[in-house]
Amino acid sequence: MYLLCTMFLNRRNSQCDSMTPKTPTEPTESEQKTLESWRHLFESPKYKSDLNALPGIDEPVFGFEIEWDDLSEYGDLQVTFSENMEHTLACGNQVLKEQYSDRIMSTRPVIRVVNLPANRYYEMSELRMRDRSRLLSFDAIVVMTSPAIGWLKNSVYQCNDCESKWTINERLARPREKVTYCRKCLQEIQADLRSKKPKSFHKDPTDISMVVEENFYEDIQYLEVVSPQMLLDGKAENGEVYQVVVFDEYVGQFSRGDMLTINAEVAVDPLVNRDFIRDTRRMIFLKSHSIEEGLSNEANHSIDKSVLESLPPK
Numbered sequence: 001m002y003l004l005c006t007m008f009l010n011r012r013n014s015q016c017d018s019m020t021p022k023t024p025t026e027p028t029e030s031e032q033k034t035l036e037s038w039r040h041l042f043e044s045p046k047y048k049s050d051l052n053a054l055p056g057i058d059e060p061v062f063g064f065e066i067e068w069d070d071l072s073e074y075g076d077l078q079v080t081f082s083e084n085m086e087h088t089l090a091c092g093n094q095v096l097k098e099q100y101s102d103r104i105m106s107t108r109p110v111i112r113v114v115n116l117p118a119n120r121y122y123e124m125s126e127l128r129m130r131d132r133s134r135l136l137s138f139d140a141i142v143v144m145t146s147p148a149i150g151w152l153k154n155s156v157y158q159c160n161d162c163e164s165k166w167t168i169n170e171r172l173a174r175p176r177e178k179v180t181y182c183r184k185c186l187q188e189i190q191a192d193l194r195s196k197k198p199k200s201f202h203k204d205p206t207d208i209s210m211v212v213e214e215n216f217y218e219d220i221q222y223l224e225v226v227s228p229q230m231l232l233d234g235k236a237e238n239g240e241v242y243q244v245v246v247f248d249e250y251v252g253q254f255s256r257g258d259m260l261t262i263n264a265e266v267a268v269d270p271l272v273n274r275d276f277i278r279d280t281r282r283m284i285f286l287k288s289h290s291i292e293e294g295l296s297n298e299a300n301h302s303i304d305k306s307v308l309e310s311l312p313p314k
């Protein structure tokens with residue numbers, strides 16, 4: 001039985017989790033380098049003076065903008081950001097939160113990298129599955145906005161026996177992670193079983209509960225957008241749209257007709273109207289990282305807002 005259990009070990013926390021880990025582990029060497037690079041960036045004259053202006057004070061969450069080009073000046077930040085955006089951001093957000101705490105601000109800051117280079121600009125309607133997980137920059141016009149909702153980003157569990165706590169990073173629009181064992185208790189049982197005189201009875205490592213009041217929820221909202229190109233070639237008029245999910249401080253900020261530059265990760269989701277649960281078909285959607293006002297691609301600057309009136313309201 002206990003051998004089977006090892007297959008279900010709870011995920012290990014790292015220092016760069018978006019929440020303070022309940023059972024801290026040492027950051028790896030590469031994590032330490034990433035944390036150090038972010039520290040250098042935030043302590044540079046440019047960002048230090050930004051921070052000293054106390055941006056977002058009195059707001060619960062604030063998007064702190066960082067220029068893409070600046071990432072290249074601090075260690076391997078630009079490379080690690082490109083290769084492993086989520087983790088690099090988690091490390092950066094941890095350092096930025098420290099900077100806010102040092103300035104006695106309770107705001108939760110989130111890094112928003114802006115002004116992506118021209119080679120990341122992409123026409124939305126040309127997206128294909130091979131683009132999955134790329135961070136690209138899109139010109140987009142908002143057609144519709146959903147109500148604001150929330151999602152369970154991190155769930156917290158506690159062992160009813162040894163009382164250790166740990167955090168699980170959930171995935172958006174996917175089943176909640178299955179958590180069945182206390183890692184610490186299980187390890188103790190395994191160690192005991194390997195010892196010369198194993199006990200005849202072991203406590204139950206599955207006696208755990210979710211600590212509901214410590215779960216972390218993030219605000220999200222879905223936007224339906226079209227590209228200027230889709231307006232020109234009639235795709236938008238035919239009702240074709242792309243779904244963009246926006247987070248935190250962007251929720252509730254946009255309305256129909258807004259022209260935006262959306263820097264987003266290309267993601268895939270099961271079809272909404274699938275007939276059976278294990279349907280393998282997927283649709284592309286955009287998981288926004290940062291959003292800038294106005295269109296970025298020169299060729300799109302002449303788009304007339306009135307074209308929008310011809311679009312079918314969904």
Ligand SMILES: [Zn+2]
Nearest residue numbers: 159162182185
């Ligand atoms: Zn335990």
